[in-house]
Amino acid sequence: MKLLKFSCLLIALLTGTISLSQKRTNNNQPAKSETINQSTYDPANRPNLVVGIVVDQMRYDYLTRFYDRYSNDGFKRLMKDGFNATNNHYNYVPTYTAPGHASIYTGTTPENHGIIGNNWYDKFIDKTIYNADDADANPIGTTSDEGKMSPRKLLSSTVTDELELFTQGRAKVIGISIKDRGAILPAGHAADAAYWFRGGDEGIFITSDFYMNSLPKWVTDFNSSKPAEKYLKPWETLYPVDSYFASGPDLNDFERAPRGKDTATFPYDLKQLAASNGDYNLIKSTPYGNTIVADFAIAALENEQMGRDVITDFLAVSFSSTDYVGHQYGVNSVEIEDTYLRLDKDIARLLEALDKNVGNDNYTVFLTADHGAVNVPAYLQQNKFSAGYFDERTFVKQMDTLSSEKFQVQGLIKNVSNDQIFFDQSVLESAGIDATDLQNYLATQIRNYPGVNKVFTRDAMVHGSFTNGMAALIQKGFHHQRSGDVIFVLDPGTIVYPNTGSTHGSAQSYDTHVPLLFYGKGINKGTTADRTHITDIAPTISSLLGISFPNSATGNPIGKVLK
Structure with missing residues (x-):
């Protein structure tokens, strides 16, 4: 399957023909007869594994607003021991999930990569289409149409595609997310796999035959363990609810309660609420959605033996539950604060697994977001800000x-x-x-x-x-x-949305200003307040690896980041 996809990508992107007879042998090792051209990059700084982390709907100020309560092993580790670009922005609109993920990994904007929204009206067929929907793809791991997805609507190559081209397909590239688009667009066209979460009555990770004809054994074993079942449990705050001083009061008029619950207040009995809220889909709107993604990412890291040899692999992880929680409860909610405190622990777990399986000196991480979010306009109006609903x-x-x-x-x-x-x-x-x-x-x-x-x-x-x-x-x-x-x-602070919860999509700084952290091998420690753009990430990682930029890249490497 990968051979076929890789061949098609070569034809589409290179116009020439390259032999694919040399592939990885066991344990990702190159064949003995082949040599690896390292002349275009510094092998001393080239990591065995790149991990791209995208946090859905993460405003930049979530790093600083909740900083005092973060552990030393999650966000703080990346901030203190890595490179922090504090003035990083999206340089286009609309600021939605699909365009964001596409832009991070292609190094360009929708004018080139073509992902202009999560959904958009296709005037040629007179129909609204979804960014990853593919009628020619078949679901793998489920019979649901949620598996009929692929990256075929993405017009540009990604940094992950270019890594596959550079290594003649020997790099291992895997995308993982709750959302299909959060896994598919980062993984690109030539990936080994992209896995996303199917809720409903299944609670499992699935894929499509764009990537493979059947799930690997480790994935079927993971799904057979009923991984989502253990997360249908009470969601209570990590700390006493009245100690969440970085947020508004738990009971307020600006949040939307789950169906079956009178108020949007802690605790949330997920097992009791599941039947009224899409069964396992309910997990998406809780911090446990991020936790199950971290569980699966660690399982992929271990079972696929990523980062175990001299050929760089790429693990693209997108944490989407922050977006679901933000949409439902808003930027200023205790729910969003608790979700980030728990995500901090999940990121710490992932970093610990990387240390154990790859080695602290052998991997590189970047962390960013696909967009920010606006404060609930009704809340802003109550506080005498100019805001409203359209x-x-x-x-x-x-x-x-x-x-x-x-x-x-x-x-x-x-x-x-x-x-x-x-x-x-x-x-x-x-x-x-x-x-x-x-x-x-x-x-x-x-x-x-x-308006x-x-x-x-x-x-x-x-x-x-x-x-x-x-x-x-x-x-x-x-x-x-x-x-x-x-x-x-x-107008700023004006949205098309219900009166509860937050959204995004604008060119205002609350939507464009997002974190950008680099950490690990080949990365300088430091910080900059110089303006950087989301399109600079792919060229920076490409420069680190010594590979071609994505074919439509318009961003520039951030020189201060790289050793």
Whole structure:
């Protein structure tokens, strides 16, 4: 399976043909007759294993806000003994999970890698599609359609792909997450495996036949042990609930309780609540979702013998439960604080396993996030901040009415999603309406609409060249084929969301400012407040390994990080 995928990747990315007759032998060792070209990188700094950690919906200030309660072996270890880029930002919008993971690993933005959202409207087939959905893939480990996933919609290569190309497919690359997209996009096109969590009535890790025809024995053994069952237990705070001074009160009006519970307050009896909340899916919205990912990642590390030889392997781990908890309870909740305190312990466990299985001097880690999150606008309003909620349904109706009245044609707007308006091109053509005229008219109307901060047209994105400001962020997130005709930007602190819980997606600093930590072999100890971008991560790791940058990379290596 890997041979076939690797061959296809070579054809797609190199236009030439490279022999794949030499593959890894037992225990990941190169064949005796082959030599490894190390002339393009320093073998003294090249690790046996790279571990990429993405924490879903982690604002930068979660490192500092909860710092005093973190252990010395998790986040603090990475911060104190590694390199901390404190002014790291996303340099595009929208700031969602799929574009974030894609950008981290491709070193470029949606204008090049094509992942413009978690879901987006495909105007060519008149359908909203999911970033990893693949009708040609078959589920492995389950019969659920949740296994019909692949990275085929990702247009650029990843740093993990380039590692596979560089090593002629001998590197071992594995992606792991609760979310399919959190495992698939980082693992790339040529990975050995990507595993994600299937909740519902199963509570197991699954994959698709894009990667393999059957699960390895260690995965079936892991699943057979019913790993999720032990996490359907009470969720109580690690410390007395009234000692969580970095958060608001446990009982407040800004959180959404699970179905079957009157208030969003501790404790949460998960076993009792499971039947009303998707059975094992409930684990995703608790810190135990991160814990089971750490369990599985350690099992992969040990059973796949990653980092045991001179060929660099890559383990991509995404902790997604922080995002589920943040969406439900909000940035200022005790639930989010407790989730991060528990995640700190899971990261410490993972680092300990790396020390044991690979050796402290033989691996490199980076940790970042796919986006941040906004404080609950209702909470901000209560504290006299300018914030609010945007009624998108009313907005769409009004824009549809205005455009129909202006041009005397119905149905000009086909879809509104991800803060983008898509026209029905067939209606425009039939009525003889110039798309530029409709773009400009709607942009003028939207600029005066309450809650809207800025508006940009497709023509501006396609023909303009923006180097700074909001327009540059929009353009870097704009894909010529996949994006819409008019893009609007909401006011700071204004979201399309219920009145409880947090969300993300904007170009504001609460969504763009995320952690960036490097640690381990080849990494300097230090810190910088210089502005860095999420697209700099893949080039930095590529430079460390001495491999080609991902084929559409636009970021730059962070020189201060590398020895």
